[in-house]
Amino acid sequence: MKKIILSAITLICSCNQYSFAQDTASPEKYTAHNKGKFYVFWGGNRESFSKSDIRFQGEDYDFTLNNVAAHDKPKGWHCDYINPARMTIPQTNLRFGYFITDHYNISIGVDHMKYVMTQDQTVDYSGYYPNSGSYEEILPNDQLLLTEDFLTFEHTDGLNYINTEFSRVDDISKWFKLPNTDKFQINITEGIGAGILYPKTNAKLLGKERHDDFHISGYGVSAKVGLNFTFFKYFFLQTELKGGYINMPNIRTTNNTADKASQHFYFLQRIIAFGGIFRI
Numbered sequence: 001m002k003k004i005i006l007s008a009i010t011l012i013c014s015c016n017q018y019s020f021a022q023d024t025a026s027p028e029k030y031t032a033h034n035k036g037k038f039y040v041f042w043g044g045n046r047e048s049f050s051k052s053d054i055r056f057q058g059e060d061y062d063f064t065l066n067n068v069a070a071h072d073k074p075k076g077w078h079c080d081y082i083n084p085a086r087m088t089i090p091q092t093n094l095r096f097g098y099f100i101t102d103h104y105n106i107s108i109g110v111d112h113m114k115y116v117m118t119q120d121q122t123v124d125y126s127g128y129y130p131n132s133g134s135y136e137e138i139l140p141n142d143q144l145l146l147t148e149d150f151l152t153f154e155h156t157d158g159l160n161y162i163n164t165e166f167s168r169v170d171d172i173s174k175w176f177k178l179p180n181t182d183k184f185q186i187n188i189t190e191g192i193g194a195g196i197l198y199p200k201t202n203a204k205l206l207g208k209e210r211h212d213d214f215h216i217s218g219y220g221v222s223a224k225v226g227l228n229f230t231f232f233k234y235f236f237l238q239t240e241l242k243g244g245y246i247n248m249p250n251i252r253t254t255n256n257t258a259d260k261a262s263q264h265f266y267f268l269q270r271i272i273a274f275g276g277i278f279r280i
Helices: 002-024
Strands: 038-049 052-058 061-068 092-099 104-117 125-128 151-171 184-197 200-205 211-214 218-231 235-252 260-278
Touching: 038 104, 038 235, 092 151, 092 260, 104 260, 151 218, 151 235, 184 235, 200 235, 218 260
Parallel strands: none
Antiparallel strands: 038 092, 038 260, 052 061, 052 260, 061 125, 092 104, 104 151, 151 184, 151 200, 184 218, 200 211, 218 235, 235 260
């Protein structure tokens, strides 16, 4: 009888211990899964562009400038990045995304870059245009000096790359032995994207009236790699290196619809953005 009673007591104690262990087990962390989460981020960028050939065409001209250099137009650390009335003035990145699985997400965004043709550079050219030599542009070696009277050319409001991305995210917190990813988590992300170019091209060509208007001008493709630092489950800082190819065969240059330019080039962005990730 004693043996039966002792066995029963042992069984009850074992059940109680198991129940206590179940009750005190740590709940699953919010950062353990991403499926079903939305995210948004906003940030700034710096850009570099490869040299490109730019062709200008119109009713009485058709010429190509070879290996034209260009640069971005940074705003620097400025309150315009958070001023709602001026947030589109700096070079910025805005993106909305949704995780379709724990590791993969799709997103749509705008990379607001700025492309400025370097003024007063010397380039080779081919083709013809009216009033050659009247803009102080002809050099003795059959090259052109890109004077302001001859040409100003920039996509500064801006070189708008409206694109969709497909990205992967992996938690690498364990590499750094982080104890609680709900407080601080480190992720690595890679992705590919494609979209349209909708620049507002500011151009003044051959003494014609300056033109500055939005126009769908071409397409782009891109790839990126980045690090994501998530704080307190819902907030993150993301850094990215993003490169790609842009082809714009139909750039508006004047008020005359017969006038246009075309170019293609490579770009590289360095991005720092702040955002949030949440479930609805």
